[in-house]
Every structure is written in C-alpha cells, then in structure tokens.
Amino acid sequence: MDYRSKSKNVLRPRPRISISASHAAAALTNRDAAPRRPALMQAPVLVLNATFEPINVTAVRRALVLMLKGVAQAEETQTTEVHSTSKSVSVPSVIRLLSYRHIPQQSRALSRKNILLRDRNTCQFCGQMLSASDLTLDHVMPRSRGGRSSWENLVACCYQCNNRKGDRTPEEAGLTLARRPRPFTLHTSRQLMRLIGHKDEKWRKYLFY
Numbered sequence: 001m002d003y004r005s006k007s008k009n010v011l012r013p014r015p016r017i018s019i020s021a022s023h024a025a026a027a028l029t030n031r032d033a034a035p036r037r038p039a040l041m042q043a044p045v046l047v048l049n050a051t052f053e054p055i056n057v058t059a060v061r062r063a064l065v066l067m068l069k070g071v072a073q074a075e076e077t078q079t080t081e082v083h084s085t086s087k088s089v090s091v092p093s094v095i096r097l098l099s100y101r102h103i104p105q106q107s108r109a110l111s112r113k114n115i116l117l118r119d120r121n122t123c124q125f126c127g128q129m130l131s132a133s134d135l136t137l138d139h140v141m142p143r144s145r146g147g148r149s150s151w152e153n154l155v156a157c158c159y160q161c162n163n164r165k166g167d168r169t170p171e172e173a174g175l176t177l178a179r180r181p182r183p184f185t186l187h188t189s190r191q192l193m194r195l196i197g198h199k200d201e202k203w204r205k206y207l208f209y
C-alpha cells in the first residue's frame with residue numbers, strides 16, 4: 001500500500017454542511033423559468049442526518065462519494081442510473097448519513113453573497129426580486145450615523161430604493177422593511193433547502209411542507 005492510499009483511508013470523510021451557493025443561486029434565478037436540467041453530477045441532493053433531520057444540500061457527485069465510502073445511504077433516488085465498471089447505482093435524490101453527526105449552530109460568514117441569499121435577491125424595501133448585479137447592500141441605520149455592517153443592519157436593496165433612502169433611516173425616508181434582518185441561521189438554511197428542492201417532490205416529506 002503506498003503512502004497516498006494509506007492516508008486516504010485515514011482521512012475521515014467530512015460531509016460539508018453548508019448549502020452550495022450555486023444551487024441556491026440557480027434556484028433563485030431559475031425560479032419561474034423553464035426548468036433547465038443541470039448537469040446530472042451537479043444536481044442537488046438533500047442530505048439528512050442519521051435522525052432524518054435535513055442538514056445540507058450537496059451535489060450528486062459528492063453524494064455518490066459519501067455512499068461509496070459507506071458514510072451515507074440513498075433514501076430517495078431518481079430513475080437515472082450511473083454506471084461504473086462493476087455496478088450501476090441509481091442517482092440519489094435524498095441521502096442519509098449512517099452515523100449521527102452533531103451540527104453546531106450554523107453561522108455563516110457575513111458577505112454580500114450571503115446577505116443576498118438570505119434576502120433571496122429581493123429588495124427589502126420594494127419587494128422586487130432582481131439579479132445580484134441589480135442589487136446593492138443597504139445599511140438600515142446609515143453608516144454615517146453609526147450603523148454597523150452586521151447581519152442585523154444590512155439588507156438587499158435595489159439601486160432606486162437605495163438612492164431614495166440616502167443617509168436616512170427607513171422611517172425618515174418613508175420606507176418599510178419587508179422583515180427584520182437576522183443572522184443566517186439554520187432556519188434560513190431550511191428555507192433555502194425548500195427553495196432549492198421545490199421541484200423535487202421527494203424532498204418534501206423531509207422538509208415538512
């Protein structure tokens with residue numbers, strides 16, 4: 001056994017618990033468009049904990065690796081199969097980890113991308129859903145007045161509303177926030193999972209909707 005294969009066995013597979021931004025972005029932008037079939041290996045797969053609690057969304061490719069390593073098993077599959085030299089496997093739609101994994105309270109990096117994800121690319125003042133390039137970030141309490149760059153003080157905002165608001169609070173500008181901005185939590189992740197999986201009936205029973 002050479003060093004590389006040995007070290008591979010020592011490495012414990014660690015399923016990632018973050019939702020792929022590209023899946024979320026695809027779900028956001030293709031929401032009302034005709035469903036474009038993503039490349040099979042990149043299609044989203046819902047990942048459940050051993051307790052059936054949804055914890056993540058991954059790609060088919062990664063899900064197959066977790067299955068081959070014996071870390072996860074398929075709970076729901078698509079009709080499509082993938083073939084290797086020795087066997088064929090149904091493409092998973094939902095997988096479940098075989099041993100329980102403690103998921104710490106999820107916290108995400110404060111970034112423009114994550115704020116837009118949290119706010120679903122929707123201006124929090126006028127409610128328009130726009131592409132990322134048509135949105136900016138607005139400090140609810142303006143920076144010039146001590147407003148901080150935080151989850152609670154940054155929202156997705158269209159340029160029009162941003163100009164209208166200027167260096168004022170929403171109240172002063174006659175604008176109303178769609179909802180109180182909050183940190184990106186597990187709850188936000190669940191909402192995103194639903195958004196990503198809204199075309200896959202098989203996800204529904206795990207996401208309770």
Ligand SMILES: [Zn+2]
Binds near residue numbers: 162
């Ligand atoms: Zn707006």
